[in-house]
Amino acid sequence: MTTVVSAAEEFVPPSAPDFWQPLIGDGAFAVTRAMVVMVLVTIGLAVVMMLATRRLAVVPGRGQFRLEGVYGLVRNSIGRDIIGTAHFRPYVPLLFTLFTLILVNNLMGIIPPVQFPTMSRIGFPLALALGVYVVYLVAGVRRRGLGGFLKNLVPSGLPFWVVPVVFVLELVTFLVTRPVTLTLRLFGNMFAGHILLLLFALGGEYLLLHGEGLLKLVSIPAFLMFFLFSAFEILISFLQAYVFILLASVYIAEVYADDH
Amino acid sequence: MGAIDNAAGVLAAEIGEGGFWEDAYPVIPHPGELIVGIISFAILYLLYKRYVVPRLEAMLAERQRAIEGGIERAEAMQAEAKAALEQYRAQLAEARNEAAQIRDQARAEGQQILEELRVQAQEESARIVARGEEQIAASRQQVVNELRGQVGALAVELAGRVVGESLADDARRQGTVDRFLDDLDGMVGTGHGAVAAEGTR
Numbered sequence: 422m423t424t425v426v427s428a429a430e431e432f433v434p435p436s437a438p439d440f441w442q443p444l445i446g447d448g449a450f451a452v453t454r455a456m457v458v459m460v461l462v463t464i465g466l467a468v469v470m471m472l473a474t475r476r477l478a479v480v481p482g483r484g485q486f487r488l489e490g491v492y493g494l495v496r497n498s499i500g501r502d503i504i505g506t507a508h509f510r511p512y513v514p515l516l517f518t519l520f521t522l523i524l525v526n527n528l529m530g531i532i533p534p535v536q537f538p539t540m541s542r543i544g545f546p547l548a549l550a551l552g553v554y555v556v557y558l559v560a561g562v563r564r565r566g567l568g569g570f571l572k573n574l575v576p577s578g579l580p581f582w583v584v585p586v587v588f589v590l591e592l593v594t595f596l597v598t599r600p601v602t603l604t605l606r607l608f609g610n611m612f613a614g615h616i617l618l619l620l621f622a623l624g625g626e627y628l629l630l631h632g633e634g635l636l637k638l639v640s641i642p643a644f645l646m647f648f649l650f651s652a653f654e655i656l657i658s659f660l661q662a663y664v665f666i667l668l669a670s671v672y673i674a675e676v677y678a679d680d681h
Numbered sequence: 682m683g684a685i686d687n688a689a690g691v692l693a694a695e696i697g698e699g700g701f702w703e704d705a706y707p708v709i710p711h712p713g714e715l716i717v718g719i720i721s722f723a724i725l726y727l728l729y730k731r732y733v734v735p736r737l738e739a740m741l742a743e744r745q746r747a748i749e750g751g752i753e754r755a756e757a758m759q760a761e762a763k764a765a766l767e768q769y770r771a772q773l774a775e776a777r778n779e780a781a782q783i784r785d786q787a788r789a790e791g792q793q794i795l796e797e798l799r800v801q802a803q804e805e806s807a808r809i810v811a812r813g814e815e816q817i818a819a820s821r822q823q824v825v826n827e828l829r830g831q832v833g834a835l836a837v838e839l840a841g842r843v844v845g846e847s848l849a850d851d852a853r854r855q856g857t858v859d860r861f862l863d864d865l866d867g868m869v870g871t872g873h874g875a876v877a878a879e880g881t882r
Contacts, residue, residue: 463722514726518722542710552723
């Protein structure tokens with residue numbers, strides 16, 4: 422109890438260690454809070470999706486209509502429109518998995534009682550980015566062969582002395598930049614968003630409990646900001662899920678683009 | 682909740698159990714979380730690939746078929762309706778044509794009948810006129826013949842009375858009368874008025 426009091430007396434702003442929440446064990450293989458959320462979300466999605474698609478009607482009911490709305494967004498607006506009508510079908514399961522998994526995990530950042538964004542732990546966005554990475558590399562090599570794939574990295578018609586430079590740049594883009602940016606974008610957004618929420622919640626709480634006189638009133642705008650940013654997080658959650666599969670589609674689409 | 686998190690963090694730091702992972706940069710992936718992430722992702726992906734997406738695709742394909750079938754049916758019906766309309770129009774035009782033809786024919790026939798009737802009537806009237814003239818001529822002849830006998834008798838009687846005695850010679854008498862009558866006839870040939878005048882004289 423003494424530690425709580427000492428922590429309360431002096432305001433400690435939220436920081437990275439707040440996201441390290443081991444529940445069972447410790448160290449590299451500890452069971453963390455994010456893991457539990459991830460597993461629960463996966464099971465929940467699996468159950469809901471299996472039940473929702475068990476009896477699909479040509480004329481949809483209300484639930485099916487919503488499911489079709491999400492599926493249509495992923496399948497048509499992103500998969501078909503970006504990858505192209507000829508090749509998008511094999512990638513629909515990947516895109517749909519990514520979209521639903523990211524979206525629900527992100528929303529968990531603001532849905533009580535979970536209120537922990539899984540993707541603020543970089544391991545999870547990295548796992549998803551690795552999935553996309555493997556898929557677009559394998560698809561590229563399978564379509565053109567390893568030689569053709571490497572050759573295709575460099576656009577034709579360049580002066581010969583530029584070719585090695587561009588080749589290295591493109592190789593780094595393919596092998597490093599893309600998966601890393603894909604990971605960092607999702608991680609960074611969810612991490613920063615949650616830090617911001619924590620800041621308003623903890624700051625408001627501190628002002629309310631330990632502020633002197635009128636300073637207690639300042640907690641009101643702090644809590645208001647908390648609610649505002651919670652609403653904002655819903656938008657971010659959707660947007661990040663959308664952007665993730667959008668970029669994944671763009672990377673996959675490049676495999677089928679005939680020219681650079 | 683946040684306060685408890687914070688407190689837990691502080692507690693862990695004091696006990697010193699947080700170790701590397703608590704103070705690690707947040708961009709360093711935690712192996713356990715990475716593995717759980719990959720496994721969760723893989724399981725969900727397989728489930729989607731095997732069941733969820735094929736079911737949705739099957740439903741969409743079925744819907745597509747249903748819509749296309751509906752459109753095809755509608756198109757077929759429209760074509761049929763159009764064909765029927767064309768047929769009716771053609772029939773109507775034909776019927777109109779036929780009616781016009783019949784009307785023209787009837788008019789022509791009517792004209793012909795009228796013409797024939799007129800000719801017939803003219804012939805009839807001519808015939809009637811001719812017969813009338815014949816009859817008139819016949820009755821006139823009859824009258825003349827009758828008159829001839831009577832006038833002769835009357836004239837002889839008159840002459841006998843005037844003379845006072847009958848003339849003995851029939852033949853002479855007959856000759857005189859005939860001559861007189863022939864004269865009379867000649868006068869009649871110039872005009873009926875003359876006959877009337879002779880009669881009254």
